[in-house]
Amino acid sequence: MPYKAPVRDYQFLLNDVLNIAQYSNLKGFQDASPDVVQAILEEGAKFTEEVVAPLNAPGDKEGCVLHPDHSVTAPKGYKEAYLQMVEAGWPALGGDPEYGGQGLPHVVATAYSEMLTGASSAFAMYPGLTDGAVAALSVGGTDELKALYLPKLIAGEWSGTMNLTEPHCGTDLGLLRSKAVPDSDGTYKISGQKIWISAGEHDFTGNICHLVLARIEGAPAGVKGISLFLVPKFIPDANGNPGERNSLHCAGLEHKMGIHGNSTCVMIYEDAKGWLLGNAHEGLKIMFYMMNNARLGVGLQGLAIGHASHVAAVEFAKDRLQGRALTGPKSPDKPADSILVHPDVRRMLLESRALLEGGRGFLTWVALQADLAKYAEDEATREKANDFLSLLTPVVKAYLTEKGLKVTQDSMQVHGGSGFTEHFPASQYMRDIRITLIYEGTNGVQALDLVGRKLPSKGGRAVMAYFAEIDAYVAEHEAGSAATFVKGLKDTKARLMDGTMWLMQNGMGNPDAAAAGSLDYLCLFGLTALAYSWAQQAAAAQAAIDAGSTDPFYTDKLKVGRVFLERILPEAEAHLQKMKAGSEALFALEDDSF
Template identity: 65%
Template structure:
């Protein structure tokens, strides 16, 4: 099994040369993120991921979490110590609000660090990730008192955090939830119900766990209009803000999962647990969506982060494993066979991995930058456009990067051959861990429906129109001889996406099944266009650097890798367009009884 190495050089290329984040030095947080500081943070983050998190990833997979008779959960060997080391070093507070103990650095930099964490140990990264997502929801919807009580300790990860949505009888359709909230004379509520699949629901790494729980207040309207959000701590804070009385909630069981064994995925039982309303009655889902949207971006990150780890593993294996001879003559003259990297089909899988990961990384970082601009830009028009992009692109980041990311992890196992099917080499763990990314935080099918059903038409189609205008402006700039193929590829992909969008607008309202039938392929066509845009931006930078006499091999490698993307990925666009335009008729024609 190869040793994980954080892709610091490529992250620096995207942050400094493609996104040029130094141009935003007048914005809050960016002023402290000069080039030297960013590079130092990336280097130190790499050391932590490589030296602390990667070595305990397999331990977590093998040991998993354990639960005792009282519902207490113990995490794998070494995880508690690594968690404390992460918190004490300040990694969890990197981009959080300084008013509550955060460092206030850009989210785009935080995402780069989170990639390292997910690549080196995905299940571990879920503990701080969910905590900070819960903190973000409280930051948005909580009262001043709730923020002062909870945020400093959650941002520092002294306390953990979760979100509790799913129940045994309802997942995506939250309007069916049954968990009850009974108001009390002192302003608190008694929360009663059961939640399932609660990641990090119970563990031994923090002194308290703050659960955000969706529930229905007695007498509330049916459906999603009657859902409220409550903060329900494992230990009720005392007058000093320290963990006090144990609340009447516990982990009723641990899920036995295909992967992410090191993360405690819990059944949570609430038996008249004490909770406090967050925000207004019956408005809880809107606040919880702050956390859910952050989580969806984080899951998209997991998709390409695991693909990066798989690429590193399979590349090392392909260079070392000898089998057969090159079709154009022996390359390893002194050995009995050539390394399998000489074979075109192995190269195909490696190039698929490499071209996807680098395009996905640029796309994820570019999207994270939009989140920074939405929050921090001084120009209202810039904030509006960035907010539109965040709404439009979140389902694409989540779904496209996890769906294709899983395919790339599967490529990694395939390159290993029979060795990959055994547990010794680590490829199987990555595949098992990656599979959940297509499911949790809203399945990829649900994300596709969200894209075509809500995001395209929002604000009178302003977000998608703005995106098309940006692509058109970039295409109009053109490029030199080495960049022009990327410009042409982007123009072709954008034209296909525009045709698909127009088809949906003209057909989906006549028959809603057309929208559902087209949604998967439309999202994939959109994701392909986004990565093509990123490759065009990277190619323009690389070409300019080469023309200026730069000799760093990364620039020539970018152009070669991007050329592969154009030739081997871009043709999928025509397929997706043709399939989405086929509509729903053949898909829905067969009676249910005939299956």
């Protein structure tokens, strides 16, 4: 089943819904004219569909290979496709022009990223990890380090990784043991073992730049004593080219359920030379720039794999003949009707599409906030956009992966028994997407972050601003042509407000109650965000129809939106009631009775 990039949906979101042309006065957007964006979408689709997507299934079967000299080779064709991608300039799309990037808006680069990830999530992780390294280095690097490393990382000539997890600690990074010893030249000797390091070793790039968390000797215990270091595979020489091999290596590859085409490594550091990023003992603060970038990327990954699985399921449903429509044969000239005639198959496909299109709208709106947080001309707009970005990052990561899994699961169900075999792509998508709910902080951790940190931050300023944003939209549009969608948004936001007030009243006195309901609260938040996106999309589609457009895309958009309103949005009340149930039932059973 060939992959099909969501070009038309991104054209609609960027032009009709968000109207990014209105920001043409801002840095980055000046070069993002409609014709340039159109060319990026079309060429990005061509590259991902024709070059990357054909590697996905073979790469899954072949996997990566660790050699006796600790080198790693990726599946056949990966290196050639990566070099072709670099040659075409795709990794530099949203990069800082000061360091050789093209400087296009993040919201435009996000569209390409979804296409690349949907074509092959394992392949897309190689440049994706580099994006995160660029984010951290841009914040924590000295001018000298940035001048040396950023041009090569942004171009894709060098790649980056993030090294957090150790065998004995994952989310609780305060337990990490990797150590850093100051050297006489101002660098540090880094020693320790890191596991689950995506893209930790490969042969695509001239250098691999590892961002490693470690504890300087004598540092305070816990997270307050963690520092962040740049530890390259090859130490750059006087000309900035890869020189002496650093004392680090890949000691093993993880045998995983999915994403087989990405090298997930056990990395060993033995007095490896590293450069401190930022101040000593403040590594987590800088690493969070990388982690937040990665969390948004994982939310995108959940959406992208969901989309790819849905494309395959739709094509299968059109071709698969099985049974007859309950209302009488629809294809009397054939031995059976396609399974598209069956209501339950249509339910799965249309609910999936409603989640994907709503989720894509949400993701794109958040990506725009990242641009406004950097480039808006007034401080108030930058502050609000930055608040939205911080507040919604755990929602993007957790909700889009939760729903991406549901879409992928339903896509497998549409395939029936064929989906459980390796002859069809459904099984690979199912294996690949499952990690997205786990890494970069499990979805339960994201929910705790939302409830415990993001809501009370700065006196609740971000969530109150988000509520005000929705209230203003409702007030302006509730009498408009998309009134049904606006009412759905208004009602769901009211439930989210109810849940927020419940947390404020109960969370402080009983933290277990807040934690027990945190994932349902996050899902309620995600539903509200998708309802906001669907209201915006419906208004834009109806406006195009009212202006005389006969493009069926717009009428189809409204029909899919109706599925969201009638079959998905009612889940909001269930999430609200579950979170209000508190934690009593969860703690009634004694530990020994589990």
